[in-house]
Amino acid sequence: MGDQKVSIDWTSLEAAFENHSPDARSYLDRTSGEVITVVGTDEADPLVARVNSNPDNYVRVEPIPSREQYRMMERFIATVHHPELRDRLQDSIVGKGAFRRFKDVVTQYVEERKRWFTFRDVLAHQYIMDWLKTNRVEPNELPAWSLELPPEPDPPEPGVAAPVPQEEEARPETGELKRYLQAWARAHGEEYGYLFGPAAFERMADDMSGEFTFFRRR
Numbered sequence: 001m002g003d004q005k006v007s008i009d010w011t012s013l014e015a016a017f018e019n020h021s022p023d024a025r026s027y028l029d030r031t032s033g034e035v036i037t038v039v040g041t042d043e044a045d046p047l048v049a050r051v052n053s054n055p056d057n058y059v060r061v062e063p064i065p066s067r068e069q070y071r072m073m074e075r076f077i078a079t080v081h082h083p084e085l086r087d088r089l090q091d092s093i094v095g096k097g098a099f100r101r102f103k104d105v106v107t108q109y110v111e112e113r114k115r116w117f118t119f120r121d122v123l124a125h126q127y128i129m130d131w132l133k134t135n136r137v138e139p140n141e142l143p144a145w146s147l148e149l150p151p152e153p154d155p156p157e158p159g160v161a162a163p164v165p166q167e168e169e170a171r172p173e174t175g176e177l178k179r180y181l182q183a184w185a186r187a188h189g190e191e192y193g194y195l196f197g198p199a200a201f202e203r204m205a206d207d208m209s210g211e212f213t214f215f216r217r218r
Contacts, residue, residue: 006033008132010143016061017128026061027051030137035061059135064127066099072123073102076116081155085109111153118150 008028012035016026019037026037038047051058073093080086092101106116125145132139 004031005138005140006031007140008033008137008143009035010145012037013061013128014124017064017124017131020063027058028061028135028137029057030059031057033139059137064124068127070098072120073098075123076119079119079152080112081153085112115150115153122146122149 006029013028016028016035016037019026021039024037024039026035028035036047036050038045038051042048043052070093073089077086077089077093080089088105089102092098092105107113122145125143126147129147
């Protein structure tokens with residue numbers, strides 16, 4: 001079995017790699033290219049019976065693992081040239097809740113958000129193509145996917161400030177408070193055993209700005 005060209009259902013295969021539901025199991029049929037997804041643990045399910053009756057015809061599709069998705073974020077951060085923005089993104093992936101925090105930060109920057117989604121899609125598609133090779137599944141035709149990472153933005157000119165996140169355009173004092181607290185966390189984190197990372201202080205700044213009005217000392 002293997003090395004037989006098949007017409008793969010690319011949309012369903014991509015969805016299977018993105019499906020992290022604990023109740024779902026997906027399989028690729030090596031002979032037809034069909035992707036089937038089983039929900040639940042009912043062994044009497046007809047789809048389960050299909051897989052069990054011809055186990056050599058099916059290969060289990062595991063969703064992209066968390067460690068691989070974490071590396072995707074790291075690779076993207078390495079392409080961000082503005083030091084302030086890069087620091088914010090790096091801070092966001094430290095500790096529990098990294099994926100949510102990273103998304104919260106990057107979505108505040110319109111251009112970087114677009115670039116991240118393209119960047120992430122390319123890496124996910126590369127992962128799927130490598131998986132097919134590893135499992136000796138040869139498609140009849142390739143999907144309409146770009147497998148080339150988007151070009152990195154040009155480094156900023158000296159003295160050019162980092163883009164301002166949307167939330168800070170209306171309340172610039174919040175951004176100043178965040179930067180101060182995060183700089184403090186980086187400088188003193190080791191002293192306190194990193195009990196709270198810089199991202200936690202960003203959340204603190206958000207909460208404080210909702211409760212208090214701050215005036216910049218001039």
